[in-house]
Amino acid sequence: MPASRRLVLVGGLAAAGCSSLAVTAGGVRRMDPALDGVVAPDARLERLASGFTWSEGPVWIAEGAYLLFSDVPENRIHRWSRAGGLSVFMAPSGYDGPDPSVFREPGSNGLIAGPAGTILMADHGNRAIARVDLATQVKTLLATHYRGARFNSPNDLVQASNGAIFFTDPPYGLKDMD
Structure with a gap:
């Protein structure tokens, strides 16, 4: 079952360069099609916050x-x-x-x-x-x-x-x- 949007948000928070609340930022580059079983194919990263x-x-x-x-x-x-x-x-x-x-x-x-x-x-x-x-x-x-x-x-x-x-x-x- 693909990961929920919430889990992708968690990963997006940890990404460097967070600049503002809930801004869509890029996507997920798949090196193996098996990733679709973990992260939804249409998943997008969101920057939730900044200033850390x-x-x-x-x-x-x-x-x-x-x-x-x-x-x-x-x-x-x-x-x-x-x-x-x-x-x-x-x-x-x-x-x-x-x-x-x-x-x-x-x-x-x-x-x-x-x-x-x-x-x-x-x-x-x-x-x-x-x-x-x-x-x-x-x-x-x-x-x-x-x-x-x-x-x-x-x-x-x-x-x-x-x-x-x-x-x-x-x-x-x-x-x-x-």
Whole structure:
């Protein structure tokens, strides 16, 4: 079954060069006809919003019909919906301590849907995988260390069909750690 228009909007948001709200921007170049089974052949990308340092980790929240995404360097999660437009959902989204100077990118990064009413977040600033309650925005750190070592700056995450969470942990969210 081809992807819905909503999923194409999510991909369009992540594209560089977003310049204005809901402006049609190009299309999808197909390198393999099998893509038609994932993305509708007539799908178009839309630029939903602009003004971000850079955005990451879009997740569609079906219950409520809205999109959440991180602006990692600005330490914010934004919310977008067709009905309500763009707003700040959570700030700070990551580190909220007194000295952010150890971070190049202190905010949340990748986001995925979590258990009912939550998202899971790769949290650069807290160097953790966290769960956020969508109604209250209460954040719970789920994991911060592996084999006694502190995480660097968790970046992207995905949940396997068996429930396991996999994530990347590069150092580039930390200052001077490319």
